[in-house]
Amino acid sequence: MSRPARFEHFRWLGDKRNLRVHDSDHPTEACRIDELMASERFSCFGPDLLAEARNRGYRPCRHCTPAGARE
Numbered sequence: 001m002s003r004p005a006r007f008e009h010f011r012w013l014g015d016k017r018n019l020r021v022h023d024s025d026h027p028t029e030a031c032r033i034d035e036l037m038a039s040e041r042f043s044c045f046g047p048d049l050l051a052e053a054r055n056r057g058y059r060p061c062r063h064c065t066p067a068g069a070r071e
């Protein structure tokens with residue numbers, strides 16, 4: 001990994017430490033996105049969709065993910 005992924009290119013950001021996926025369009029203080037980026041334990045998804053994150057075992061963050069997407 002030579003360069004970190006950038007927010008502009010990825011909406012869904014996974015935290016490998018707890019398998020939570022965050023919506024970087026609507027981050028909250030509770031998400032600690034800055035801390036996640038600093039830890040470099042994040043992952044991005046291709047395609048960049050919540051469904052893809054879920055397929056990989058990530059659970060939507062309850063702070064930033066739209067309620068309708070958390071079925």
Ligand SMILES: [Zn+2]
Nearest residue numbers: 022031061064
């Ligand atoms: Zn979140």
